[in-house]
Amino acid sequence: MIEETGPTEWVGRHEVGVGPWQGPWPDDDRYDPDLLEHGDRRNVVDPYRYWRREAIVADVDARRFPFHVAIENFQHDHNIGTVVRTANAFAAAAVHIVGKRRWNRRGAMVTDRYQHLHHHVGVGELAAFAAEHGLAIVAVDNTPGARPVETAELPRECVLLFGQEGPGLSPEAQEAADLVVSIAQFGTTRSINAGVAAGIVMHAWIRQHADLSKAW
Ligand SMILES: C[S@@+](CC[C@H](N)C(=O)[O-])C[C@H]1O[C@@H](n2cnc3c(N)ncnc32)[C@H](O)[C@@H]1O
Secondary structure, eight states, X not given: OOOOOOTTSSOSSSOOSBOSOOSSOOOOTTBOHHHHHHOBOSSOOGGGTTBOHHHHHHHHHTTOOSEEEEEEESSOOXXXXXXXXXXXXXXOSOEEEEEOXXXXXXXXXXXXXXXXXXXXXXXXXXXXXXXXXXXXXXXXXXOTTOEETTTOOOOXXXXXXXXXXXXXXXXXXXXHOSEEEEOOOOSSOSOOOHHXXXXXXXXXXXXXXXXXXXXO
């Protein structure tokens, strides 16, 4: 069955994707018969055109990176969609929401359908997950004593943990961290948007650990 386009799927003036499959249908069960018949307008890279969602997730699962991303959500942070979308783009192992379970999916642009998402009621539960899976907790905030991410070595197996707009990282998150990193700023604002900070730090991990010859 064709997946319904969500409110944030790419629709409207600039239609993306491809129309109905031309020629004999491929004999491969990764392909979705409905997408082959009607076309594929989803927000996915071209190599996954016409693939079933489960087949796409399985393919990414085989090559996900060992960094996880976590964001605190005690006050319904509106940046989480952006964080999920960027984590998807960089093939993060999973995204962890810490605090409230509900989050605004608008900014995710439907990428959450291809991403593993976990919920933890508090930082303690996230820390237990990290310990169980051998992940260092790298907290991200511009707090005193933080190491500049521009020069810090990021552990390969880790959770990058972000705070929310307003309060920033909770004291529990700072306490649980094996390492705290900050992003250098030079202007007047106290901090940057948490979604932007997440993109910068995820990319710092990519620069240190990813095999760029495997990028799309
Ligand atoms: C808007 S900031 C909040 C608080 C900030 N500590 C303050 O002094 O106002 C929200 C989150 O974005 C991330 N962030 C924003 N600017 C950052 C920076 N320069 N370095 C590291 N993280 C940053 C952190 O994860 C932070 O918890």
